[in-house]
Amino acid sequence: MSSSDETNVIIEDHKERNDKKSLRKQKRAHHRLLRDMNIKCSDRPTQHLMICNGGLVTGIKRETLQCVLDALISKYVLIMPTGKSYCFITCNSKEDATCVYNYIHGRIKLPGQNGPLYVCYTEIVPSIDNVMSNSTFPPGLTLIENFVTKEQEETLLTTLNWENECGIPPHIDTHSVFEDTILSLSLGSACIMNFKKEDRNINVLLPARSLLIMTGEARYAWTHGICPRHSDVIETENGTTMQERGIRVSFTFRKVRRGGCCCNFKEYCDTRFDTATFVDAKTASGLEDSYVHKVYEEISNHFSETRRKQWPNVTKFLGSLEEGTLLLDMGCDRSSGLADICRKRSFEVLQCDCLYLPYRNNSVDAVISIAVIHHLSTRERRRRAISEMVRVLRPTGKCLIYVWAKEQRKDSTDSFYLKYGKKSKDETEKIDRSEISHERISECCLTLPVHENRTNFVHSDMLVPWKKKGGERFLRYYHVFQEDELAKLCMEVSAVMIKEVYYDQGNWCVILEKCMKIA
Ligand SMILES: O=C(O)CCC(=O)C(=O)O
Ligand SMILES: [Fe+2]
Structure with a gap:
């Protein structure tokens, strides 16, 4: 030997x-x-x-x-x-x-x-x-070597009490929760991080004290993971070799996202654009201010011109009311433009917030609310609007609510909203087919999808374009209701019974009756 x-x-x-x-x-x-x-x-x-x-x-x-x-x-x-x-x-x-x-x-x-x-x-x-394994990085991946000094590394490591290395299963950091750029600082031992997308597989050696920056495709569409092992095969100037792994400590920095993710990697994206997950009360009223009230103020005349006929089932409800009924139409938007139009038609109009109706309890005989509460951007605000209607309604009084349905095709029939789109394919000025798919709402730090008019709804919360005659485009916020959603919301309001739930031309509708006073 x-x-x-x-x-x-x-x-x-x-x-x-x-x-x-x-x-x-x-x-x-x-x-x-x-x-x-x-x-x-x-x-x-x-x-x-x-x-x-x-x-x-x-x-x-x-x-x-x-x-x-x-x-x-x-x-x-x-x-x-x-x-x-x-x-x-x-x-x-x-x-x-x-x-x-x-x-x-x-x-x-x-x-x-x-x-x-x-x-x-x-x-x-x-x-x-x-x-040699593939040495090019996934698009959007950057590695900065020697990002911290040895002294800084030592300070960081001595303040930590780590567990044994156990690897990281391949994953994509959740799109809806974190913003685009993800940073990872590696300390202690170097190790290989594996990036995978479909049949592509790239090993990236993360040296100690390096900073990894994942953005774009590398962040959104490639999985990253660390295989639990004691050694790594690495590339050196002379070729591949094996390198033992010690304990690695990493610091990962992510920015929490507010609003949905608008990446171009839809098949990997979990964002469903449900405002319930990211709109708080303050954001909600800001959103409605900019994307409902201000818009109706701008489009009120054009909007009113497009509303010519009463909807038959609304007429039927009104017809069922006794003569002399005191009716509250918790109705048009609170914009002064629409209020003026109603005033000119000799209606008694009051501009107020539908979450705080300036009426006494039990003071009206009937309420209608047609296409209003789908403009409220949280579930709580929509529930509150219903509870306000019920509050002002007298016992046994009836309330009819219409909201836009997510389902625009039911029982194999398209709603007018979809049909109208098909008929007017050539009349492009009536239909906004622009490909803009998202709008960043900077005032409230969130992003919402923009719906393509006259098409099926993909999301529950979105902005719907309105094109004025001159071509000017506005976006209105909508929450479209899924089957049962409106009824469930009404069930959460006390002192009311649901008399009827129905679907009417792309809308979900309920008729409520206020309960008799319980002694
Ligand atoms: O350890 C790392 O460098 C990355 C950790 C990671 O991927 C994660 O926490 O999502
Ligand atoms: Fe990760």
Whole structure:
């Protein structure tokens, strides 16, 4: 037994080079190589060698093999394919290869290996390009090396009490919860982070003290993960090698998102644009101010011109009321433009907030609210509007509510809203088919999808374009109701019974009756 001092490579002379076992190993390696790489072994010496049972997968380090080879020959190329239990040496001459073969084959055992190494001559070796793993980064990924100094790293590490490394399963950080850029600072040991998208697989070595910046496609569409293992195969200037992993500590920085995600990677995106998840009371009234009231103020005349006929089922409800009924139409938007139009038609009009009706309890005989509460941007505000209507209604008084339905096609029939779109395909000025898909609402830091008019609803909360005659475009906020949603909301309001729920031309409708006073 001999050993090499400077490398700690222990060489054991096993003298097994020509026995049956070594022939069997060579034969098996020959088949594997042919199958894996379509490369043949050779019975006669060539300048290429394959180490049949030693490679990155068996845990051999490039440096260890280099130490052995450097002592034997002056020039060679060592090729260590990733994911393989064998590797290749191309020597300058057959003589050099023979020297290596005679020295290694069946004779030496490297630290950490089970038995001696077996060697074969091969006709060729795989090209380096084929064995290097893909070295380009996913689009949007940046790595800044030496982002912190060694001293800063030490300070950070000594303040922490970490658990053992356990790897990170492949994942995409949730789109709806975090903004685009994600930063990760690596401390302690380097390790490989694996990025995957469909059949693409990229290993990125994260050195200690580096900062990884994930944006765009790398952040939204590629999974990242860290395989739990004790060593990593890494690329060095000389080629691939194996590097032991110590404990790695990472700091990940993410910015919490307000509003939905508008990435271009829909198939990976979980955003459903439900305002319930991200609109608080303050945001809600700001949103309604800009995207309901201000818009109706601008479009009131044009809007009124487009409303010519009473809806038949609303007429029917009104017809069912006794003569002399005091009716509250919690009706048009509170914009002064619409209020003036109603005034001109001799209605008694009052501008107020439908969440705080300026009427006494039990003071009106009937209430209608047609296409109003879908402009309220939280569930709580919609519930409150209903409860206000019920409050001012006298016992046994009736209330009719219409809201826009998410379902614009029911029982195989399209609503007028969809049909109208089909009829007027050519009248492009009536239909906004612009491809704008999202609007960033800077006042309230949220983003909402913009609906394409006369098409089915994809989201529950969105902005719907209104095009004025001159072509000017406005966006109105809507929450469209799904089947049962309106009824469920009404059930949460006390002192009221649901008399009827129905679907009418793309709207969900309820008729409520206020309960008799409980003594
Ligand atoms: O450890 C890292 O660098 C990344 C951690 C990560 O992917 C995560 O927490 O989402
Ligand atoms: Fe992550």
